[in-house]
Each structure stands twice: as C-alpha cells, then as structure tokens.
Amino acid sequence: MPENRNTKGQFIKGEGISDLTGMKFGRLRVIKLSEKRSGRKTFWDCVCDCGNTKTVRSDSLKSSIRSCGCLKKEQDKINLTKNHRHKQSGKHLYIVWMNMKQRCCNKSDKAYERYGGRGIDVCDEWKKSFDSFKKWSLDNGYSNNLSIERIDVNKGYSPDNCTWIPIKEQAVNRRSTVWVEYQGERLNLKQWSEKLGINYGTLHSRYYRSGMRPPELFIPVKTTPR
Structure with a gap:
C-alpha cells in the first residue's frame, strides 16, 4: 500500500479521476497530474527521494513503480557484490585471476615450474583480492580478447609490471625469445x-x-x- 495516502477522496475537477497529488508511492511523491496522455491512461509527475523527477502512469504508480530507477540501481550493486566470488566464478577475468595465482602458488599446477618454481609471484594486493585485480584491469584497458602480460618476464604479477595485450603478441614475449x-x-x-x-x-x-x-x-x- 502507498504511504501517506490522500484520505479525502478528492477528484480532479473536469478529469473524473482521483487526485493523487501529495501521495507517496515507495520513494515517489506525486507532484501533479501530468500533461502526458496515452489513450485513456493518465500520468503523474513525481519526485523521488533521491531528487530525480519521473512521470509515471497511474496504474504503474499504484502497482509496481516505486522509484525513479535508483532503487533498481542500488539493488543491482548489492547483487553484484553479494557472494562476489561465486557470481564471478564463470567470468573470463576471474578465470585469468585464478590461473595467474595457480601457476605462481600451486606446486601441483603444470605451469608452476615455469612460474612459481622460478620465483614468479603475484603481489599481495592481487593475491588477496579479486576486486583489486578487477579494478586495475578495467582501468587499464581490459577486454576478453586480451591476455595479461608481464612487462619484465623475470618479475612477478603486479600493477607496475603488467599490461593487457592481444594474445598473438604474448607469444613474442617469452623467455626463449631472442x-x-x-x-x-x-x-x-x-x-x-x-x-x-x-x-x-x-x-x-x-x-x-x-x-x-x-x-x-x-x-x-x-x-x-x-
């Protein structure tokens, strides 16, 4: 049910519809009847708790719309960070992060000898936090068709020694390359x-x-x- 309902049951003169002015629906408070029309549907100009304005159709205002859109954005952000590890487990960037740690830290990994076995490690910042690695990646041009590359192949994975390059170019920067x-x-x-x-x-x-x-x-x- 909407909050602060207008209990006077007033009708707008000449419109034959209930006046919703001043009523609050979720985060939206009705300012006035909108000039917008669609057939027999009426619309209301509203202001959201966040300060944005939104024009909403009467039936939507009463049944489903509860904000200017900010409520959904906030919920999406919560969903993105909630159980973050699980939700990212199938993503390409997450797989890159896991593989990077595996070849540097897991002695059972088939690539360990060429990485962790010769002293190549992952910096603490990235090792402990996927979010930190993700932020650096997005700030430095990451896309799914790129591969992470160490600038100096004799040093580990860290923000100052890594970049994103096309996979074709990665083969060039191997230790065996002359x-x-x-x-x-x-x-x-x-x-x-x-x-x-x-x-x-x-x-x-x-x-x-x-x-x-x-x-x-x-x-x-x-x-x-x-």
Whole structure:
C-alpha cells in the first residue's frame, strides 16, 4: 500500500479521476497530474527521494513503480557484490585471476615450474583480492580478447609490471625469445625479419649456428641473377 495516502477522496475537477497529488508511492511523491496522455491512461509527475523527477502512469504508480530507477540501481550493486566470488566464478577475468595465482602458488599446477618454481609471484594486493585485480584491469584497458602480460618476464604479477595485450603478441614475449638491439631499436628476430624483409629462418640460422650479431646479422641476402 502507498504511504501517506490522500484520505479525502478528492477528484480532479473536469478529469473524473482521483487526485493523487501529495501521495507517496515507495520513494515517489506525486507532484501533479501530468500533461502526458496515452489513450485513456493518465500520468503523474513525481519526485523521488533521491531528487530525480519521473512521470509515471497511474496504474504503474499504484502497482509496481516505486522509484525513479535508483532503487533498481542500488539493488543491482548489492547483487553484484553479494557472494562476489561465486557470481564471478564463470567470468573470463576471474578465470585469468585464478590461473595467474595457480601457476605462481600451486606446486601441483603444470605451469608452476615455469612460474612459481622460478620465483614468479603475484603481489599481495592481487593475491588477496579479486576486486583489486578487477579494478586495475578495467582501468587499464581490459577486454576478453586480451591476455595479461608481464612487462619484465623475470618479475612477478603486479600493477607496475603488467599490461593487457592481444594474445598473438604474448607469444613474442617469452623467455626463449631472442631480442636484438641495433641502431637504438630493440626487436626480436621475428620482428627484425618483418622489418628488414629477411627470411626468419635465415636470421635464426645466422644467430644460432653462425653466431652472427649486428650489423653482420642483418646483411641483405644476395640474390642470384637469372
């Protein structure tokens, strides 16, 4: 039942409808009859406890509408945080967080040797709180098609050593990746191959088998005249 009902049973002159002015329905207090019409339906201009105004149809005001919309927003926020761990368990970002901790902290994880086994850890801030990791992720460009990457592969997961990159690029930043600096630019062999137009297999062979380094490493391949 609405609060503070108008008990006088007054009717609006010329309208033939009960005057709801001053009545309160949930968080909405009726200000006046609205000029809006839809067939035979009448509407009322209301003010919400939060300060917003809303025009509501008479039957909705009496049966279902209880705020300008702020009540639902507050409830959605409560639902989002209530039992947070359970509700996020199927989300991609939550899975990223769990996998990150598993490979660094769980000795039974198949990737532990390459992470936790060599000293790669997760900072306390992220290890203890998914909310903290989620906030950092959303503030730093996270989307489902990206993968978390450590900037320095010899350091752990923390806000100052992580970024979000396309999954394709992640394969480039492995410990086994060969980085070569030349003329002030640092690229891996694959990137130098694409930049200079030299076959990657040629660069790989020169680097590993012949022990070549710049500038010899990047000498253009001679082509045999036809």
